[in-house]
Amino acid sequence: MSDVPSVAAPPAETGGKLSTGGGGGGGGFNISHVLGLLKRGDLGLAFVVITILVVLILPMPSFLLDLFLALSITLLVLILMTALFIQTPLEFSSFPTVLFIATMLRLALNLASTRLILANGPDPCQRA
DSSP states (O other): SSSSSSOOOOOGTTTTTTOSSSSSSOOOOOOHHHHHHHHHHHHHHHHHHHEEEEEEEHHOHHHHHHHHHHHHHHHHHHHHHHHOSSGGGGGTTTTTHHHHHHHHHHHHHHHHHHHHHHHHHHHHHGGO
């Protein structure tokens, strides 16, 4: 007996070649695979938490901060509308988790906007 594990052959449908999902040429970036991973709840939540940590650590440009603030307000209005229009409390059983993540996002954006103001000072175009 050999200690080396056996390796399975590639499927016959691909002609003996393993598909990388790139479409044409070498293993390219497949956006549908990434979107499929983000549809899973646990990976989507992990992505959001990592994004919040990045916002806390790295300085952000003002246009990106504006985009995230608009996204945060939209998310909070969506949470409010969902909470108002549910029939039973069990329809939105993930409310505490969603509220916690939204609060963490708002705190991170608050810290990022404070850092931007203290680092760059007020915008000269907005002075009175």
